[in-house]
Amino acid sequence: MTTTVPDVTDQYPTRQDEAPRVIPRQDPVVQGTAEQGPLDAETLRGFDERGYLTIEKLISDEELRLFREELHRMAHDPTVKADERTVVEAKSQEVRSIFDIHRSNEVFRRIAEDPRVVERARQILGSEVYIHQSRINYKPGFVGKDFTWHSDFETWHAEDGMPAPRAVSISISLTDNYSFNGPLMIMPGSHKHYISAAGGTPEDNFKQSLVMQGAGVPDPDTLTEFADRFGIDVLEGPAGGAIMFDSNCMHASNGNVTPYSRSNVFIVYNSVENTPVEPFAAPAPRPAFLGSRDFTPVGG
Amino acid sequence: MTTTVPDVTDQYPTRQDEAPRVIPRQDPVVQGTAEQGPLDAETLRGFDERGYLTIEKLISDEELRLFREELHRMAHDPTVKADERTVVEAKSQEVRSIFDIHRSNEVFRRIAEDPRVVERARQILGSEVYIHQSRINYKPGFVGKDFTWHSDFETWHAEDGMPAPRAVSISISLTDNYSFNGPLMIMPGSHKHYISAAGGTPEDNFKQSLVMQGAGVPDPDTLTEFADRFGIDVLEGPAGGAIMFDSNCMHASNGNVTPYSRSNVFIVYNSVENTPVEPFAAPAPRPAFLGSRDFTPVGG
Numbered sequence: 001m002t003t004t005v006p007d008v009t010d011q012y013p014t015r016q017d018e019a020p021r022v023i024p025r026q027d028p029v030v031q032g033t034a035e036q037g038p039l040d041a042e043t044l045r046g047f048d049e050r051g052y053l054t055i056e057k058l059i060s061d062e063e064l065r066l067f068r069e070e071l072h073r074m075a076h077d078p079t080v081k082a083d084e085r086t087v088v089e090a091k092s093q094e095v096r097s098i099f100d101i102h103r104s105n106e107v108f109r110r111i112a113e114d115p116r117v118v119e120r121a122r123q124i125l126g127s128e129v130y131i132h133q134s135r136i137n138y139k140p141g142f143v144g145k146d147f148t149w150h151s152d153f154e155t156w157h158a159e160d161g162m163p164a165p166r167a168v169s170i171s172i173s174l175t176d177n178y179s180f181n182g183p184l185m186i187m188p189g190s191h192k193h194y195i196s197a198a199g200g201t202p203e204d205n206f207k208q209s210l211v212m213q214g215a216g217v218p219d220p221d222t223l224t225e226f227a228d229r230f231g232i233d234v235l236e237g238p239a240g241g242a243i244m245f246d247s248n249c250m251h252a253s254n255g256n257v258t259p260y261s262r263s264n265v266f267i268v269y270n271s272v273e274n275t276p277v278e279p280f281a282a283p284a285p286r287p288a289f290l291g292s293r294d295f296t297p298v299g300g
Numbered sequence: 301m302t303t304t305v306p307d308v309t310d311q312y313p314t315r316q317d318e319a320p321r322v323i324p325r326q327d328p329v330v331q332g333t334a335e336q337g338p339l340d341a342e343t344l345r346g347f348d349e350r351g352y353l354t355i356e357k358l359i360s361d362e363e364l365r366l367f368r369e370e371l372h373r374m375a376h377d378p379t380v381k382a383d384e385r386t387v388v389e390a391k392s393q394e395v396r397s398i399f400d401i402h403r404s405n406e407v408f409r410r411i412a413e414d415p416r417v418v419e420r421a422r423q424i425l426g427s428e429v430y431i432h433q434s435r436i437n438y439k440p441g442f443v444g445k446d447f448t449w450h451s452d453f454e455t456w457h458a459e460d461g462m463p464a465p466r467a468v469s470i471s472i473s474l475t476d477n478y479s480f481n482g483p484l485m486i487m488p489g490s491h492k493h494y495i496s497a498a499g500g501t502p503e504d505n506f507k508q509s510l511v512m513q514g515a516g517v518p519d520p521d522t523l524t525e526f527a528d529r530f531g532i533d534v535l536e537g538p539a540g541g542a543i544m545f546d547s548n549c550m551h552a553s554n555g556n557v558t559p560y561s562r563s564n565v566f567i568v569y570n571s572v573e574n575t576p577v578e579p580f581a582a583p584a585p586r587p588a589f590l591g592s593r594d595f596t597p598v599g600g
Contacts, residue, residue: 142520146557148442179479180534180554220442224559232558234480254480255555257446258532259524 011164012157015199015281020219023194027164029246031126031271038116039123047124051191052245054237058116058172064240068174070107071136071263074098085289095138100289102134102267112267117170118299120244121269124168128297129269132156132167133290138263144182144256149223151190152268153247154197154216158281160291165191166274167247172265177237182256184243187230190250195222199281215281218250226250272297311464312457315499315581320519323494327464329546331426331571338416339423347424351491352545354537358416358472364540368474370407371436371563374398385589395438400589402434402567412567417470418599420544421569424468428597429569432456432467433590438563444482444556449523451490452568453547454497454516458581460591465491466574467547472565477537482556484543487530490550495522499581515581518550526550572597 011026029048034041039053047053059067074080075095081088085104087097098104102112111117112134121129139145152169156162177183197216218226230250235243245251247268256262275295279285288294311326329348334341339353347353359367374380375395381388385404387397398404402412411417412434421429439445452469456462477483497516518526530550535543545551547568556562575595579585588594 141524142448146555148557178532180485180532182554185480185558220559224441227559232478232480252557254482254557255446257448257552257554258485259520259527 010280012153012194012196013280014154014158014196015215017196018198020198020222021196022222023196025165025192025194025248027166029191030124031166032123036123038119044124047244047246050186050188050233051249052186052188052235052243054235055242055244056237057240058242059111059240061240063111064174066107067111067172067265070105071138071174074105074136075138084287092143094140097135097137099133099135101136101265102131108134108136108265111172111265113298115299117267118269121168121170122299124244125166125269125271128272129299130272130275130292130295130297132160132162132268132270132292134265134267136263136265139182139253139256139261141181141259141261142257144262146182146255147253149218149250149252150216151195151218151248151250154195156247156276156291158216159279159286161276161279161285162270162274162291163277164274165194165246165248167268167270168244169247169266169268170242170244172242173237173239174263174265175261176239177235177262178258178260179234179236181258181260181262182253183262184235185252185254186233186235186245187226187250188233189230190226191246191248193226194248195250223250269298310580312453312494312496313580314454314458314496315515317496318498320498320522321496322522323496325465325492325494325548327466329491330424331466332423336423338419344424347544347546350486350488350533351549352486352488352535352543354535355542355544356537357540358542359411359540361540363411364474366407367411367472367565368563370405371438371474374405374436375438384587392443394440397435397437399433399435401436401565402431408434408436408565411472411565413598415599417567418569421468421470422599424544425466425569425571427571427573429599430572430575430592430595430597432460432462432568432570432592434565434567436563436565439482439553439556439561441481441559441561442557444562446482446555447553449518449550449552450516451495451518451548451550454495456547456576456591458516459579459586461576461579461585462570462574462591463577464574465494465546465548467568467570468544469547469566469568470542470544472542473537473539474563474565475561476539477535477562478558478560479534479536481558481560481562482553483562484535485552485554486533486535486545487526487550488533489530490526491546491548493526494548495550523550569598
């Protein structure tokens with residue numbers, strides 16, 4: 001590559017061709033250096049290779065207790081429940097996700113701007129960062145639903161106009177993650193390959209239609225190749241710990257029939273040098289609580 | 301206990317009272333001795349304590365290949381697919397379970413009568429055994445469904461008239477069981493406690509209705525107590541291995557969004573001294589392919 005014309009050349013086309021295809025990642029994964037800290041060279045190298053890192057204990061027991069109380073309080077607050085940024089399950093009328101928590105809630109704003117989180121994000125992305133999206137996820141016991149395999153970046157590129165995968169997510173665990181309560185699964189190394197999804201619904205593609213939950217969903221054949229090639233890491237770990245992962249990681253989670261619920265705080269940091277343009281495969285950008293248009297750097 | 305009156309006293313009442321309750325198991329778990337073989341004293345003790353045992357390699361690689369071929373052949377045989385003993389998923393038209401395989405198929409009849417399996421079952425149950433039920437289970441990748449927590453014995457008692465939990469199941473793995481493709485989960489030790497399920501649908505029991513998938517389903521509060529008390533074992537293991545578990549084990553499996561399918565051969569052995577009578581909580585017995593009325597001992 002020599003020159004790229006901004007806002008014209010799409011390095012990560014998707015939902016355009018009839019068949020899916022795999023494109024090598026065009027951008028580096030880690031853009032900062034070990035000297036910057038707080039992550040050491042080995043951790044950065046691991047993140048580059050696998051596309052994620054785990055933090056055994058990110059927040060104190062007191063913070064954990066506070067976050068849980070706040071989650072519980074919000075999930076039962078009629079105003080929060082009625083807010084368009086809250087996802088309520090139709091059948092049970094229980095709260096599943098609350099978006100935009102770094103703006104709507106003081107407790108979660110603080111952790112989203114906390115140096116423990118922001119400095120790691122800055123180091124990985126090699127620049128100042130802003131928050132593209134934030135939410136609390138709550139996966140109940142007994143009836144917790146699965147999330148099928150996807151790259152967040154594919155959606156953010158197609159629907160929010162994020163140019164490159166220069167974004168990193170952090171998931172802070174508010175409950176213990178066991179192999180059996182629907183934990184995060186990542187295909188390590190998959191973040192270096194971009195699945196350009198098929199456009200529309202292909203004809204005679206019975207297998208694909210089985211898992212098609214919406215546009216941009218990767219096809220089963222490519223997912224099988226990826227799983228055989230990269231394997232699947234099951235991210236167990238205690239409450240109070242965290243996982244940071246690249247925006248283009250292929251990830252998923254199974255449902256949860258056990259009594260143990262799973263909840264986490266999820267914050268997406270994007271480089272201020274990677275702010276969204278017009279969506280690459282959608283008529284209009286999604287609402288700001290899904291893809292922020294406020295690019296103010298966080299963490300002062 | 302001194303005397304019991306056959307066919308009158310129900311030691312394991314269920315689906316009768318308004319509220320669920322837990323009854324201590326009335327019968328021993330292991331009724332044979334180590335001297336009989338092939339299981340040694342430690343394995344028997346483990347089965348007594350946990351309610352299950354695992355066999356790293358039960359069948360040869362050649363048998364595994366043969367069983368898989370036979371499963372594939374049957375799943376695509378129009379006659380098998382049309383049989384009332386075959387469960388076909390409505391949406392995908394794919395075969396999920398084929399019952400009564402020890403009667404309908406020569407390959408699976410042989411393994412069901414094989415000394416490697418039958419002698420272990422005899423030793424655990426301390427008597428001659430017959431086959432109460434057999435089936436192949438096929439859980440596909442991407443869209444594999446969960447099975448919520450249950451004791452098989454509760455169903456067999458209520459609907460088939462099996463008097464006591466003197467039955468053991470073997471699940472022979474035809475595919476690798478990973479923590480992530482919806483493997484069998486067991487609450488170890490739960491088999492010594494019988495959950496007498498509530499009858500009908502309790503009023504104002506919102507939580508219960510969430511998971512109620514049919515009569516006899518354990519209630520969430522008792523399941524939570526059980527999980528906290530017994531823990532949850534996730535039974536990973538290679539294809540060709542097997543799991544034997546007590547009929548009253550509390551067990552379940554999560555769904556499967558990974559590309560890796562799960563299939564197994566499942567055979568239930570019941571003691572010939574525990575043959576079914578009239579159902580304890582159903583108007584009529586289920587069909588013979590679900591609860592056999594042929595009590596001929598297997599294994600000669």
